[in-house]
Amino acid sequence: MLPTTFGNPLWFTDDELLELKGTTLYRATELQKKSLRSLYDDKLKALVDKLLTLDGDSERDVCFEDFLWANSVFWARALNIPLPYSYVFPQVEEKKNCSASNDKSSDDSTNTVNGMDGKGCQVDGFDIQVNGVTSVSKQKDTVWVEGLVPGIDFCNHGLKPAATWEVDGTGSITRVPFTMYLLSAGQPLETDEEISISYGNKGNEELLHLYGFVLDGNPDDYLMVHYPVQALQSVSFSDSKAQLLEAQKAEMRCLLPRSLLDHGFFPVGISTNEGSDKDQLNHVCSYSWSGQRKMPSYLNKLVFPESFLTTLRTVAMKEDELFQVSSLLEELVTSGGGRQPSDSEVRAAIWEACGDSGALQMLVDLLTMRMVDLHDGSGTEDSDTNLLKNARFTESPNLHTGNENDLSEEINGLQPPQSMSRNKWSSIVYRRGQKQLTRLFLNEAEHALQLALDEGN
Secondary structure, X not given: OOOOOOOOHHHOOHHHHHOOOOOHHHHHHHHHHHHHHHHHHHHHHHHHHHHHHHOOXXXXXXXXXXXXXXXXXXXXHOEEEEEXXXXXXXXXXXXXXXXXXXXXXXXXXXXXXXXXXXXOEEEOOOOOOOOOOEEEOOOOOEEEEEEOOOOHHHOOEOOOOOEEEEEEOOOOOOOOOOEEEEEEOOOOOOOOOOOOEOOOOOOHHHHHHHOOOOOOOOOOOEEEEEOOHHHHHHOOOHHHHHHHHHHOOOOOEEEEEHHHHHHOOOOOOOOOOOOOOOOOOOOOOOOOOOOOOOOOOOHHHOOOOHHHHHHHHXXXXXXXXXXXXXXXXXXXXXXXXXXOOOHHHHHHHHHHHHOOHHHHHHHHHHHHHHHHHHHHHXXXXXXXXXXXXXXXXXXXXXXXXXXXXXXXXXXXOOOOOEEEOHHHHHHHHHHHHHHHHHHHHHHHHHHHHHHHHHOOO
16 A cells, blocks of 8 residues: 655655755755646646546546655655666667667676666666666666566665565566566575665665655765855856866766765774775876876875865966966967867866865865754754654654653653654754764865865965
């Protein structure tokens, strides 16, 4: 039976939603509600009414809450399924085959078990990002489709999943091509053991937003940091900097996974990905294409993505640095017979001319502002810890108890248990994690800034 309510923020009460104030998810939920309401009012309401009329059920009334329910049913259970382009778009593929011969060899075998994507789907050799309902990969003409798979979509998420799932491209296992099946991820299942799968390495922000739950101490948690595009208009030489940002294909935001901290100045030793190079820093092999700038001593300890630091270097650069970057790129164009510099060459020139202190100071400012927003919205990390320590779940968020034990604890100076809904608890776990990550990454940025200043960078 499908649920009637959900734990994602779209279903929060007003009081529960306020628990997210100061977080990225608070603003995202407001925007999502507005977007869904606009979609329903402008398009779906009239379409549904027309379909009901054609079906002879014109008296039935469908409201926005029904649409919200249907939206949550889909996205809380959807799997990211890799399918051949010809299977998803058969008519397009048929026309393509008629106009040109197909000289590619196809591989319809069952996907192998190497990578992880979506809700535990294991696929070999694909490297894409899903955007919207479908996404076409650059390899093997694969289309990733968000869809519901009855049975498999009942599985909960587990950090150590008992099972995974695969797509049977030829039907050699299920006898039906392009169907999905579960298989054990390791040891045989025991009697009454829950069959869990992995939804992927998702932080609490994504888990709460899509599925309505969080993991306390989530090893895959992350912090999103971004430089607001509108702020660029107020900096000096904004037009020239905007051109450089476009030329380098600048990253205006970045995700900072918790696991990055294990490689920094103050390793916290909380990563569960030991032995994996997945989150290792990916610095450019040759930063200095002219070789004039001295390599900083702290380089291998920087946990922040180089692409985002280059964006901040661009925004923070001074007039003389801007002139030097322009000269380096001009020299490159002249020596290359008029060829325009590549995005990597633009980033290299910026690294050569600008150093790190300006970018790191800007990063410290961004993280400090993030911390202020979080504290203003819901208090300190310690206050959240105390709330969670004394939490007691209630079925109703408005339930109040008059337990005598609570009163005696208060009289004796102890903190009585705090009744709270599951949604409020999830919000506190999520926002405490954001405060913790902000604090830890701010420590890394401040230390790196001090080292950069000491070394004249």
